[in-house]
Structures are given as structure tokens and as C-alpha cells.
Amino acid sequence: MRVSEFFKLGKGQPFLDFVDVRLDTDIAVFVDPTGLKSLNSKWGQECKSMVQHYFEAVLDQIKSGNDQRAQELVSSLRERNEFHLGFSSGKSQGHGFGSKSAESVWGALSKSAAAKSGLLKDLEDTCLLIEGIGRDMVSDAVCNIIRGPLITYTQEMCRYYGIPLNPGVASGPIWDPSAQIWESAFVELPVTSYGPVILVPKIIVRHRLSYEYGEYYTHYLLPEMQSAEKAANTSLVYLLRDGRKRVTKKDLKAKYGSDKLAVIKQTLKHPHVLDEYREEKSERAPPPLDHEQLAEVAGADVPDWDGLAERLRRLPTGNQAADEYEKLIEEILSALFYPSLCNPTKQHEIHEGRKRVDITYMNEAKAGFFAWVSQHYPAAFIFVECKNYGSELGNPEIDQLGGRFSPSRGRVGILVCRSLDKPKVLDARCHDTAKDDRGFIIYLTDDDVLQLIQQAKSGVTSMDFPLLVRKFRGLLD
Template structure:
């Protein structure tokens, strides 16, 4: 049973911001550091600082010989069942740094030349350089280190989707980056007959780690070693019939080995290769899982956007159905704009609650229209106002949305309504708002939403959004 089924949310994975976990086992996806480091938002920076703080503390203690305290910090990474991510078959159980392998992990870290030489810089490096550490262990460690911000995320998502929270649930160990200690407290969390649950954003999970030691060894280290042996004309150099020379990767692995110990030994001699590998991963971060990939992993149907369009067309106009209209819009927008926009907040309060925004999204785009937008304009968030009007929207609605903008929150929004009788006039008003430096508003109606949906489905889920680019061009030309 999935969490969405347990709490009768009437939503499948595509319409949820978090991973719709199975409650009685694990889902084979993982929370990986590289995905977190690729986030550009303030929340992403917070998550990265938590990870870096913990790992730097452990490494510093090891280098200073305070192995007892380092071991105690690692032992607190005992994996809880509340995340439900990983390889477990049957009842959820983790492979964290703090379970029965804690001693071996601590022993490997304290004895590894990678730790003592300074090669290790963050948690994901251990997958390359420390024997016995793999994807599931790192994912479990990340979940535990980020437990505090993930509990806050869980509470926000529960309020957003109407999931009941149970008060005074034991939090489990919470990392305190300032004090460099683990703490525990009581918090509000969703609970089920299977236990408490902590949710994870689907935009952050992957099916494997970004760092793979065999990839690093074969495609980064070994080519450097081949060049070195050729320059030095070592005994591994072969001369072919045509006179050319080569050093095979097979010969190098037979001489130096092909396990993580060999990787560490060669990286100590050529640390710049590891820097190149890290830089390559930063420049090309792994992509979030698509709706299709998640559907396949979870054995569920893909989202049916045509059904939502039919519901939209049949919905009566007026105040009485305004909430239903907003719900349909939110479902459509959350599907087609994922993974560019995520972490939605409904009826987001600003100015001490005096103003509300129907839906606010965090802009985490790594390509396409919203990425371009963030590179050139203030767009850390995208604001969406929904108007189930049977009349022409005009200046009051434009002023209402532009009044929500600010340099820190962002100055881009979408005004979505049922129909626009005079689109040219409305966009002249939006242009006036932009020229007055009060922000940029893209106005859309039911017909535009249908175009966006089909554009999305016909372009293999592309995030380019030609229609949005076309309307944006009207605002800034």
C-alpha cells in the first residue's frame, strides 16, 4: 500500500511533489548528494550545508585522532524505516552507516589513505574511494543527516495535500550543524499502521549514485595512466604492426588492480583527475526521474492529462467552483512543469498574512524555459493565480498578482483564467506592468492550457514550452 492510498489522497505519483512510497517495503530510488548540490534554491543550499557540515566534522575528528567521537557520530546514522527508499525486499530495513556495518565503515574511514590524505571532500566521494560503501548506504546516510529539514518538508507537504499529522512523535536523531551534535525531540509527523513517515521530494531521487568508481576509474584515471606509460615507454607499452603504440586498460588493471584500493592509490598520485571528475558531475548533474520512469518503478499508470482537460472544460465558471478549478490547474501545472518547478505551496501567505498567493512553486529548472528565465530575471519562485471567472480579467487582477512580487521572492507569475476575450488588450496591460518594473505576468486561459498540455505530450516532456516563450517575447520586446 502506498502512502497516497493509505491517506486516500486520490492522487498518483505524477500529482505529488514527494515520492509516493510503499509503506510495507522500500522503493528502489535513492537520495543522492549530487542531486542536492545541483539545487540553486535557498532550501538546496541548506540541505548541502547539512551534508557538508556532518562529513567535514567526521573527517576532522578522524584527522585529529578523536576516533571515539567520530565513531559515535557515524553510529547515529542508523537507518530508520520511515523513509522507505532503497533495496529492501519485504519490510523496510536500511543499510545505513550506523547499522551492523558501523564498525567496518568507521574502520575503513580511519585507515583509508583517502581520508588521511585529504582526497575525501564530501559524502559521495566515499562511493569512489571507500571499500564497502555503495548507493544504498550513502542514500540512507543522506536521509538521516537531512532528517531535520526533511521533517519540515514533510509537514509542509502534509498541510498542502491534507495528510493528517500526529503530534509528539519522536523525531529520531537530528543533526545540529552549529553544535556539531545529534539531538532528539518530538515533532508532528504522519503516522500509519506501519509506523511514522518522513517524505522525500521526488525531484531529488535517482536510481543510482552520480559517482561511480568503475566509471571514474575506466574513463578518467585509466586514460591518464595510459598517457603516462606511453610517455615513459614502460614495459606495458605494446607496438602494433602498423607501428603505433598502445597501453591497454586491461594491462593496467592487471598490474595495479581494479578495486577501490587501486583507485585510491592512483588518485593520490593524480588528485587533479578526481577534481576533473567532480567538475564534470557539477557541470552535468543527473536529471530527475521523469513521470514515465517513476510510473515504471512504481508499476502505476502514467498521468492522464486529457482527463484533466475534460474535467476543466466541464467545470462551471463561478465562485462556487473556484476551489475545484484551482485544484485542476494545480494538477495540470504540477505535471507539465515538473521537474522545472517543484515544492508547491498553496495559499502561500506573505506580508504577515495580509496577502495570499494561490500557488507558489520553487524554480529548480536545469534546462528549458524556466532555467533561461532564472538566468536573466528574478525568478527563484513562480507564482500562479487562478481565476475561475466568467468575465474579462483586467487591471485589478494584474495588480493583485504583481503586488505579490519582490526581488527576493521573484518577479514572474502566471495569471490563469477561464477565457480571455481580448488577449491583445490584456497583454498590453501586462506589458505596462513590466515596463513599470512591477514584474512579469504571463496570462493563460483554458485554450492555452490545452496547447501547453499537448505541447508537453508531443515533445517527450520537453521543458522548452514554446507557447510560454511566445507570450514572454510579447512582454519584453
């Protein structure tokens, strides 16, 4: 049973911001520290900072010879099962640096030349350089380190989707980066018959971690070792018929080994290789899983584009259906614009509650239209207003959305309505708003939304959204 089924949400994975995990076992996806670092949002930066500060604290204790303190920090990453991510085939077990593995993990870290020399800098480095640590352990460790922000996210999503929160639930260890200590508290969390659940945003999970020991050794470190052998003209070098020197990777592995200890020794000789690997991974962080990939790994559904289109066509206009219209538009836009836009908030209060926005999305786009917009204009958030009118939209509706804009929140919004008899009039009003430096408003009618749905249905996975590009350019003319 999934979270959506247990709490009877009436919607599946494509329309949920979090991973709709099975409660009785794990889903084989992982939180990648590299992907986490690529987030632009305040929440993402907080998570990145917490992971970095935690690992620096552990390494500082190891370098200072304070073994007991280092072991305490590591052992607080308990093996817990609230996240339901990883390799467990039966009941969720967790694979963190918990009580069973704390001694071995701490021992490997404290004795490692990589940790003492400064070669080890990031948590994901342990996948490459520390024996016994794999992607499941790193992913679970990350989840535990950012437990505090994930609990806050869980509470926000529960309020958004109508999931009941139970008070007085033990939080588990929460990392305080300022005090560099683990704390605990009683918090509000959703509780199922399988226990408490901490939700994880689907935008931060991946099939695998970006850092992979085999990839690093085979495709980055061994080529550098080949060059070094050739330059020194060692016994591993032999000449081809055309006079070129050759050193095989097989011979290098036979001479130097292929375990993580060998990788550490060779990386210490060629530290720039690890720097280049880190830089490349940073520049080419793996993208979030799309709808099809999530459906495949989690056994979930893909968006029913035909069903969404039919629901929109059949929905009547007018105030009586206004709430239903807003909910439907949120489902459609959440599915269409993922992973560019995420973490939606309904009736988001601004100006100390004096104004509300129908739907506010966090803009985490790395490519396509929304990424381009954020590079040129304030667009940390994208605001959406839904008008289930059977009449024309006028200046009050434009001013209502424009009043939500600010340099810090963003100055880009989408006004969604049913149909227009005089679209050129609304074009002119949106253009005037942009020309007067009051923000950028794109309007979408039913026909526009259906066009976006048809594009998605046809298998176009580009995040360029040519319809939005055309409408935005019209504001700049």
C-alpha cells in the same frame, strides 16, 4: 499500499511533489548528493551545507586521531526505515552507516589513506574510495543527515495535501551543523500502520548515484594510467604495427588491481583525475526522474492528460467552482511544469499574512524557459493566481498578482483564467505592468492550458514551453 492510498489523497505520483513510496517496502531510487548540490533554493542550500559540514566533521575527527568521536558521529546514522528508498525487497530495512555497520565503516574511513591525505572530500567520494560503501548506503546516509529539513518538508507537504500529522513522534537523530552534534526531539509526522513516514521530494531522487566506482576507474583513472605507462615506457607498453604505443586496461588491472585500495593508490598518484571527475559531475549533474521514469521504477501511473483536459472542459465557471478550479489548475501545472517548478504552496501568505497567493512554486529549473527566466529576472518563486471567471479580467486582477512580487521572492507570475473576449486588452495590461517595472505576468486561458496539455500528451519532453516563451517575449516588446 502507497502514501497516497493510505491517506486517501485521490491523486497519484504525477500530481504529488514527494515520492509516493510503498509503505511495506522500498522503491529503488536514491538521493544523489550531486543532485542535491544542484538545487538553487534556500532549502536545497541548507541540505547541501548540512551534508558537507557533517562529512567534514567526521574527517576532521579522523585526521585528529579522535577515533571514538568519529565512530560516534558515524554510528548515529542509524538504519531506519521512514524514507522507504533503496534496495529492500521486503520490509524496509535501511542501509545507512548504522549500528551494525558503524564499526566497519568507521574502520575503513579511519584507516584509509584517502581520508588521512585529504583526497576524500565529499560524502559521494566514499563510493569511489571506501570499500563496502555503495549507493544505497550513501543515499540513506544523506537522508539521515538532512533528516531535519526533510521533517520540515514532510510537515509542509502534509498540510498542503491534507495528510494528518501525529504529535509527539520521535524524530530520530537530527544533525546540528553549528554544534556538530546529533540531537533528537518529538515532532509532528504522518504515522501509518507501518510506522512514521518522512517524505522525500521527488526532484532529489535518481536511479543511481552520479558517482560510480566502475565508471571512474574505467573511463577516467585507467586512461591516465595508460598515458603514464607509455611516458615511462614500462614493460606493459607494446608497439602496434604503425609504431604507436599501446597499454591495455586489462594489463593495468592485472598489475595494479581493480579494488578500491588500488583506486586510492592510483588516485594519490594522479589526484587531478579525481578533481576533473568531480568538476564534470558538478557541471553535468543527472536530471530529476521524469514522469515515465518514476512510473517505471515505482510502479506508479503517468499523467492522464486526456482526463485532465476533459475535467477542465467540463468544469463550470463561477465562484461555486472556484476551489475546484484552483485544485485542478494546480494538478495540471504541477504535472506540466515538473521538474522545473516544485514544492507548491497554496494560499501562501506574504506581507505578514496581509496578502495571499493562490499557488506558489519553487523554481528549480536547470534548463528551458523557467531556467532562462531565472537567469535574467528575479524568479526564485513563480506565483500563480487562478480566476474562474466568466467575464473579462481587469486591472484589479493584474494588480493583485503584481502586488505579490518582490526582488527576493520573484517578479514573474502566471494568471490563469477561463476565456477572454478581448485578449488584446489583457495583453496591453500585462505589457504595461512589465513596462512600468512592476513585474512580468503571463496569462493562460483554457485554450492555452489545453495546448500545453496537448504538447505533453504528444510526448514532447522539452522544458522550453514555446507558448510561454512567446507570451513572455510579448511583454518585452
